[in-house]
Structures are given as structure tokens and as C-alpha cells.
Amino acid sequence: MGNGPSIFVRTPQEHLEHMWRGRSPLPYSCPPGHVRVYLLPEWTRGKNPMNEPWAALKNDFALEPTGELNLKKVKGKWALERCSAIDLERMQPFEEKYKGRLSLLALKVLADSKGIVWMYEPTPSEDTVSIRADRLRIVRQYDATVERILEATLGRISKLLDNGVVGESVSHYYPEYSGADPGLPNVPQKAHSEAAPKKENVGEAEGNKTSAALYQQQRQFVFLVALLFLFFSGALGRYSQFGRDLAFGW
The missing domain is CATH 1.10.287 (Helix Hairpins)
Structure with missing residues (x-):
């Protein structure tokens, strides 16, 4: 875990394209001791994220023995610079009490009717944007050459x-x-x-x-x-x- 933004790891956009190809569908229900997370690479405050499930990255993350979710797992899975949970009731970012962790109580409050916790990536830094643009350009050129x-x-x-x-x-x-x-x-x-x-x-x-x-x-x-x-x-x-x-x- 812990793969941050780099030219050697997939960008969130690539993860989303990979998900659309349906190569690793999630099981029907979340396994015990896990929490299902839907993460939007882009999200605007006040907008209901549940209206765009097709645009969200999806995965089941193992919880800590205390029942908490370590956000490093989420960032490492999709090479994110930062990530934040969405408060569905107020349609605004959720401020976690313990930085980098979501408690079991917070997960229960944040989850929708299906037990899904919605998250998003705040606007990344210019360095991260530049790295991702460079990687996408290289990958697209590689794909064209292979074709x-x-x-x-x-x-x-x-x-x-x-x-x-x-x-x-x-x-x-x-x-x-x-x-x-x-x-x-x-x-x-x-x-x-x-x-x-x-x-x-x-x-x-x-x-x-x-x-x-x-x-x-x-x-x-x-x-x-x-x-x-x-x-x-x-x-x-x-x-x-x-x-x-x-x-x-x-």
C-alpha cells in the first residue's frame, strides 16, 4: 500500500477506464470486516454524488481491528494525493475527528442505505496534475504504438x-x-x-x-x-x- 501519485502507477482516470471494462467486478455484498467505498475523482460541493455511480471508483477495504478505516489504504489503492469522505446529509466534505482515519461510528453515519461510503479526491496539487498528464501522454503513445x-x-x-x-x-x-x-x-x-x-x-x-x-x-x-x-x-x-x-x- 501507499502508492502515491507517480508516473509508474495508474492515474484515477486509468483506474476508472479499467473498471468500465468490467475486469474486476465487486461481489454482490461487502465481505465482513470491510467497507465498500465509492470514490469520485471529481466532485462539487452541494452536488449529490449518488447521481453518478458510473463515475466512481469502487472497492472494498479491510477495516482495522478497531473498526476504523485507514485512509492510506484508499489513497494507495488509487494513487491519490488526498481523499475525503462526503457527508451525504449536508452534501459537503466530512471532517474526520482523527486525521487520516474514519471511526466505526463515522462510517455508520456516512454510509448510504446500501452501506456504501462515498468519498472524493480534493483538487490535487500542480505537481500531481503534471505527473498524471505526463503518464497519460506516455501510456496513450504506448497504446497507439502497440496498435x-x-x-x-x-x-x-x-x-x-x-x-x-x-x-x-x-x-x-x-x-x-x-x-x-x-x-x-x-x-x-x-x-x-x-x-x-x-x-x-x-x-x-x-x-x-x-x-x-x-x-x-x-x-x-x-x-x-x-x-x-x-x-x-x-x-x-x-x-x-x-x-x-x-x-x-x-
Whole structure:
């Protein structure tokens, strides 16, 4: 815990986008010994936060043995500079008695009818705003680069597959000969024997083309296997996130 605003951790905006993708839905009910928190990255005093549940970050936080909620857990979860609870009755920030902690009594008073405590992040400092802007710019550029690489890779695979199909189709147009050559009717035996080396050359060329077609089919098969592996393993849609995990710390 305790990951503050940094270029190496997700911004609240990224956490919100991640939540919209529905990858880590909360359980139907809050586990025992926890409190469910909805946090708005932006909130205006006097405005009912419950009107915009889709804009809130959501998570269940474990309570201290005393029943208190340590706000460091909330700030560390979403890389916040500060956070404050919202008094739903007065529609204003709640002033906690013990700085950085919400007592069990305060949590009961602040919770809505579903037991959810609503919070928000007060306006961050200029340094934090600058750090988040830099990170978002880097991440967006990274996403765009990954997208271009993905499109280029799939385009290359598609081109190779098309070439393999065409090579295979063309090879079917070369007839196989047996016995007398139907392509040389009424040709004297001498002329026919003179044409034999030419036929051998044609057969050799056909063999080369067949080998090339087989090689192309092998490459096609390898690319198909690789593509299927990426698809079924989920890497095709997630490898950009793998890179983020390593490069950007999420």
C-alpha cells in the first residue's frame, strides 16, 4: 500500500477506464470486516454524488481491528494525493475527528442505505496534475504504438496467408501426364523424343513450384498456429497490458 501519485502507477482516470471494462467486478455484498467505498475523482460541493455511480471508483477495504478505516489504504489503492469522505446529509466534505482515519461510528453515519461510503479526491496539487498528464501522454503513445504494431503484424500474416492460398491454387492447374503425351498429337517419334528433355525440364520446374508451394503452406500453418495460440491464450488482446505491467508499474 501507499502508492502515491507517480508516473509508474495508474492515474484515477486509468483506474476508472479499467473498471468500465468490467475486469474486476465487486461481489454482490461487502465481505465482513470491510467497507465498500465509492470514490469520485471529481466532485462539487452541494452536488449529490449518488447521481453518478458510473463515475466512481469502487472497492472494498479491510477495516482495522478497531473498526476504523485507514485512509492510506484508499489513497494507495488509487494513487491519490488526498481523499475525503462526503457527508451525504449536508452534501459537503466530512471532517474526520482523527486525521487520516474514519471511526466505526463515522462510517455508520456516512454510509448510504446500501452501506456504501462515498468519498472524493480534493483538487490535487500542480505537481500531481503534471505527473498524471505526463503518464497519460506516455501510456496513450504506448497504446497507439502497440496498435500500429498489431495492425502491421496481422496485415503481414494476412498477406502471407493470401500468397500461400494463391500458390496452392496455381499448382492445381498443372496437369499430370502418363503414357503418351496428349499435348503432342501426330508428332513423329523422333520429334517426340526431342521434346522429352523439354518435358523433363517442365517436370523439374513443376517440382520446384510444388516444393515452393509446400514451403509456403508450412509457413502458413506456423503462422496460423501462432495466431490461434495468441487468440486462445488471450495474449492478442492483452499483450499491450503485459507491456504496461513491466514498463509502467500496473
